[in-house]
Amino acid sequence: MISEEITIQNPTGLHTRPANDFVTLANTFDCNITISKNDKSANAKSIIKLLRIGISQHDIVTLQTDGQDEERAMRELTDFLFALKE
Secondary structure (H helix, E strand, O other): OOOEEEOOOOOOOOOOOHHHHHHHHHHHOOOEEEEEEEEEEEEOOOOHHHHOOOOOOOOEEEEEOOOOOOHHHHHHHHHHHHHHOO
């Protein structure tokens, strides 16, 4: 399992459109992917669960990947979050 903390820089956070894009990307991997903020966590492959966390600009989230393609998933998902611009 790999875990990384990421500070969300996108001014609008992880609202519906970027959250949908994130979930679509997450679903291309076989590994389990979890995203957490404070005491809330969600399966990153579920748009409903991801939106329930309420991720905003400057929030620190923890991304965890666990499985056969965990390294590639972590790299691509963190790249996605860092490059996110509204």
